[in-house]
Amino acid sequence: MKTNRRKFIKGISGAAVATTVISSCSAPVKQQEVRTSTKKIAGSIDKVFDVIVVGAGLSGLHAAMLLEESGLDVLVLEGRSRLGGRVYTLDDVPGKPEAGGEYMGANYARMRNVVDKLGLETFTPEFDNATRPWSYHIKGQHITKDEWATHSLNPMEGDDRALLPHRMLWTLSDKGNPLDGHGLDAWLTPEFRKYDIPQDQYLRSIGFNEETIRLMNIMIHSGGMTRTSALNELRRYHVSGFNSNMTFGDGTSWKQVKGGNSLLPKGMAESLKEYPLLEKTAVAFKEENSVVTVHCADGTEYKASDVVCSIPMTVLKNVTFEPEITGITYEAINQIEYGLSIQAHFLITDPYWVEDGLDPNIWTDGPLERFAIRTKVDADQPESAVAFINGPESFKYRLMSDEQVFHYVEKMVYELRPSAKGKLKPIMIQSCERDIHGAGDWVVWKPGQVTKFGNHMRNNHGHIHFCGEHTAIMERGMEGAFESGERAALDIILTG
Numbered sequence: 001m002k003t004n005r006r007k008f009i010k011g012i013s014g015a016a017v018a019t020t021v022i023s024s025c026s027a028p029v030k031q032q033e034v035r036t037s038t039k040k041i042a043g044s045i046d047k048v049f050d051v052i053v054v055g056a057g058l059s060g061l062h063a064a065m066l067l068e069e070s071g072l073d074v075l076v077l078e079g080r081s082r083l084g085g086r087v088y089t090l091d092d093v094p095g096k097p098e099a100g101g102e103y104m105g106a107n108y109a110r111m112r113n114v115v116d117k118l119g120l121e122t123f124t125p126e127f128d129n130a131t132r133p134w135s136y137h138i139k140g141q142h143i144t145k146d147e148w149a150t151h152s153l154n155p156m157e158g159d160d161r162a163l164l165p166h167r168m169l170w171t172l173s174d175k176g177n178p179l180d181g182h183g184l185d186a187w188l189t190p191e192f193r194k195y196d197i198p199q200d201q202y203l204r205s206i207g208f209n210e211e212t213i214r215l216m217n218i219m220i221h222s223g224g225m226t227r228t229s230a231l232n233e234l235r236r237y238h239v240s241g242f243n244s245n246m247t248f249g250d251g252t253s254w255k256q257v258k259g260g261n262s263l264l265p266k267g268m269a270e271s272l273k274e275y276p277l278l279e280k281t282a283v284a285f286k287e288e289n290s291v292v293t294v295h296c297a298d299g300t301e302y303k304a305s306d307v308v309c310s311i312p313m314t315v316l317k318n319v320t321f322e323p324e325i326t327g328i329t330y331e332a333i334n335q336i337e338y339g340l341s342i343q344a345h346f347l348i349t350d351p352y353w354v355e356d357g358l359d360p361n362i363w364t365d366g367p368l369e370r371f372a373i374r375t376k377v378d379a380d381q382p383e384s385a386v387a388f389i390n391g392p393e394s395f396k397y398r399l400m401s402d403e404q405v406f407h408y409v410e411k412m413v414y415e416l417r418p419s420a421k422g423k424l425k426p427i428m429i430q431s432c433e434r435d436i437h438g439a440g441d442w443v444v445w446k447p448g449q450v451t452k453f454g455n456h457m458r459n460n461h462g463h464i465h466f467c468g469e470h471t472a473i474m475e476r477g478m479e480g481a482f483e484s485g486e487r488a489a490l491d492i493i494l495t496g
């Protein structure tokens with residue numbers, strides 16, 4: 001049985017991709033998902049499991065592994081027809097780019113431990129978010145990185161003028177970070193609630209001018225600075241700073257899984273006694289006499305003494321609970337939002353940068369935001385690029401079909417780089433909220449929400465235990481997912 005489950009259909013080649021437009025949300029994505037969906041869709045199982053884990057992202061899978069290790073009988077239900085959730089390697093795009101969780105930090109102790117345990121290898125990416133070189137296009141002018149420090153459009157003062165535009169949000173938000181020197185859980189303590197105010201208001205209060213704030217806003221991963229708590233950003237850079245001070249032993253701070261980060265959830269799922277059931281969207285939870293029944297969209301139902309629920313908040317608000325969820329948890333489920341981004345992937349049929357002599361990667365204060373060449377995994381693969389648009393600019397794409405997104409993005413690239421005309425071929429649109437199981441990229445706390453909800457995200461509902469990166473205390477991102485899965489599992493193991 002298990003051998004069958006582990007059979008995967010080989011990916012189509014890069015050459016095949018060149019002629020195929022793959023959508024993230026509509027039918028063609030099945031092409032990829034078939035690989036992980038080899039008839040694991042079962043009917044209801046007539047037994048009461050010790051634990052059902054809902055969601056086969058990193059948090060759910062980690063919880064399942066720990067619960068199983070402690071001798072419990074565990075079943076994982078996953079709504080999509082693939083594993084991994086927000087960890088998603090685009091195997092069919094040249095270079096196998098990561099569409100979700102990309103960089104594993106040196107401080108990701110739990111994640112590193114599981115990567116090692118599963119025998120996965122890692123590598124250091126050529127560039128990370130800080131080191132990638134860009135040609136800047138600000139207020140209609142092309143500016144090279146060497147011109148920026150002395151350029152008239154540079155709004156900063158003193159030493160800050162040397163800071164390149166793509167580093168501004170991170171570096172300036174972290175300047176004099178009041179969380180520095182405190183533990184990673186400090187953001188949840190009353191002492192720092194005074195920073196649970198709009199990020200732009202905070203930046204003004206520490207002396208930044210309007211143009212600096214405008215340029216920082218381009219990289220913000222939320223609905224904009226006015227809709228983001230400064231504490232959200234301070235926490236973000238506090239955690240990153242903690243990581244940057246650590247290395248893997250080879251002097252580097254960030255790694256990826258060789259062959260693609262999706263190999264991690266795949267390995268985790270394969271390590272379980274019972275492989276996760278795919279295409280099992282939980283639509284209702286009902287608890288009666290200390291047994292929780294999980295009702296799925298396909299009409300099947302599964303029972304367990306405890307449930308670990310890793311469904312992101314924006315999806316969870318469509319799920320019904322009996323008894324009902326009320327009070328602060330209900331408010332959190334209905335009010336918490338996630339940062340958004342959309343990626344439009346293109347093949348490059350001819351290197352446009354040879355013609356215009358500028359750096360291939362574009363960073364702009366216009367609606368395109370970022371257009372970057374992907375690192376090739378081997379030299380034979382064709383060149384590909386991604387438009388990565390996040391924050392407020394990404395909202396409008398919710399109203400566009402994939403074809404419209406390609407058209408819109410191409411037009412913007414051509415306006416900035418006429419030499420690219422006719423040299424881009426659409427491959428795939430990906431966004432972590434462009435299907436019913438996706439919430440967005442990661443939780444973003446709006447002003448006042450850390451104070452209101454921060455300490456209530458982990459409240460159990462009867463025998464339902466919540467996990468997911470949005471419930472993490474110390475860490476964020478992929479390690480936050482691991483941390484939260486561990487907490488939920490321990491909650492059951494220690495109290496069970």
Ligand SMILES: Cc1cc2nc3c(=O)[nH]c(=O)nc-3n(C[C@H](O)[C@H](O)[C@H](O)COP(=O)(O)OP(=O)(O)OC[C@H]3O[C@@H](n4cnc5c(N)ncnc54)[C@H](O)[C@@H]3O)c2cc1C
Binds near residue numbers: 312341436480
């Ligand atoms: C573009 C992008 C870049 C990122 N970069 C980084 C990075 O460099 N480093 C980093 O550490 N983190 C990064 N992250 C964040 C990281 O990927 C996530 O924080 C982490 O993977 C979240 O894991 P999770 O288990 O909490 O949630 P998810 O991965 O979302 O897992 C939840 C699972 O539940 C399933 N599900 C949803 N609804 C239902 C339902 N009703 N029934 C059954 N199943 C359901 C989903 O399909 C999913 O598989 C990035 C994310 C994105 C999107």
